[in-house]
Structures are given as C-alpha cells and as structure tokens.
Amino acid sequence: MVVRLNVASTCVGTAALGPGFRSVVWVQGCPFRCKGCVAPEWIPDVPARLVGVEELAAELLADERVDGLTFSGGEPMAQAEGLAALAKIARRERDLSIVCFTGFTLNRLRDSGVPGTVELLSEVDVLIDGRYVRERDDGRGLRGSANQIVHHLTGRLKDVGYDFAGRERTTEIRVGEREVSLVGVPTADLLTRLAPVLGGPAPIPGRV
Ligand code: SF4
Numbered sequence: 001m002v003v004r005l006n007v008a009s010t011c012v013g014t015a016a017l018g019p020g021f022r023s024v025v026w027v028q029g030c031p032f033r034c035k036g037c038v039a040p041e042w043i044p045d046v047p048a049r050l051v052g053v054e055e056l057a058a059e060l061l062a063d064e065r066v067d068g069l070t071f072s073g074g075e076p077m078a079q080a081e082g083l084a085a086l087a088k089i090a091r092r093e094r095d096l097s098i099v100c101f102t103g104f105t106l107n108r109l110r111d112s113g114v115p116g117t118v119e120l121l122s123e124v125d126v127l128i129d130g131r132y133v134r135e136r137d138d139g140r141g142l143r144g145s146a147n148q149i150v151h152h153l154t155g156r157l158k159d160v161g162y163d164f165a166g167r168e169r170t171t172e173i174r175v176g177e178r179e180v181s182l183v184g185v186p187t188a189d190l191l192t193r194l195a196p197v198l199g200g201p202a203p204i205p206g207r208v
Pocket of ligand 1: 030031032034037043075
C-alpha cells in the first residue's frame with residue numbers, strides 16, 4: 001500500500017529551520033486555531049498535494065548537502081503515520097536528524113493512542129510542542145512563543161551549538177518562478193516591515 005501525505009509545501013535545503021542544512025515538509029491541515037498563526041491557509045483540512053512518501057523522500061534528499069528534515073505545518077501529528085514512514089524511508093538513504101513542530105503537548109501525545117504517534121516520536125530528535133500564543137511571542141528561538149517547549153527526545157542535537165529556545169531568529173526569503181515564500185520563524189517586526197515592500201497586508205510565511 002502506498003502511504004501518502006497531504007502536503008501544503010516543501011523546501012529542499014534551508015538553514016532557517018533547525019541546525020545544519022535541512023529539508024522541510026509543511027503538512028496541510030491543523031485542528032488548532034491559534035490566534036496569529038503564521039500559516040492560516042494551511043489550517044483547513046482539505047486536499048492539497050497528495051504525495052507518496054517514497055517520492056517525497058527522494059524530493060527532500062535531492063540536494064546531497066541535506067543532513068536533516070523538519071516537519072511543520074499545519075499539524076504534523078495529524079499525519080503521524082505518513083511522516084513516520086517518510087522519516088524511516090529517508091533515513092534508510094541518509095543519516096538525518098529530525099525536528100518536528102506540534103501544537104499538542106508531548107504528554108498529551110504520549111497518551112493519545114492516535115495511530116502513528118508513537119512511531120513518529122521514536123524518529124524525532126527534537127520536538128517543539130504546544131500551541132502558538134501570540135502574546136508570548138518574544139521574537140527569539142525556533143519556537144514561535146515562549147510557552148512552547150523544546151524537547152530533546154534524543155541527544156543528537158543537544159550539543160551541536162544550536163540554541164533552539166533563545167537564538168536570534170533567521171528567515172529566508174525564497175523567490176521561485178511562481179511564488180515568493182518565507183522559510184523560518186519570522187519575527188512580527190519582519191512581517192510588518194515586509195508588508196509595504198511586497199504590497200497588501202502582512203505576508204504569510206510559506207506563501208507571500
Ligand atoms: S498549531 Fe501551528 S499551524 Fe496550527 S493553528 Fe496553531 S500556529 Fe497554526
């Protein structure tokens with residue numbers, strides 16, 4: 001059986017979403033409605049790009065410099081089975097670290113019984129958990145707001161000199177043939193400053 005993911009977007013090779021040089025999968029669909037969500041167009045649970053995990057793994061590893069994957073969204077745990085399969089397949093090809101965002105807390109995930117959750121957690125090196133709270137967005141770190149916790153589920157990324165919680169945020173602006181996108185966790189100030197440059201309201205990360 002082909003395992004498929006419902007994918008909002010991907011990025012092959014970035015330094016803005018975790019240590020090293022990573023490929024990113026943003027899944028489509030999220031059960032939460034955080035005020036100030038940076039990617040509201042990826043909240044609806046609607047078909048976006050339905051792609052098999054084998055094909056997606058090949059896409060994400062197309063650049064041989066990629067040494068890690070980051071799963072974001074949308075809500076990755078809503079597609080835990082598919083992402084666990086993706087991680088396993090990609091890791092058969094290359095030794096990769098895995099970073100995953102989720103709006104659920106780790107404790108809730110461990111007790112959830114949702115298919116694929118345990119399998120995905122067993123693949124993840126760093127889990128950034130909890131919903132985004134705009135009032136607690138301090139503009140620091142890879143997490144969106146200070147209530148979110150960085151869990152080192154393995155020691156792999158603990159001593160690589162990357163401060164997940166407190167580092168200065170970096171954001172890449174990528175210009176493609178059909179769209180301009182932001183990759184990273186942008187500060188509110190960056191979004192405000194970009195708005196007049198690009199025209200219209202504050203741009204949305206993922207698709208500006
Ligand atoms: S959990 Fe993330 S993707 Fe979902 S609504 Fe909150 S900020 Fe947006």
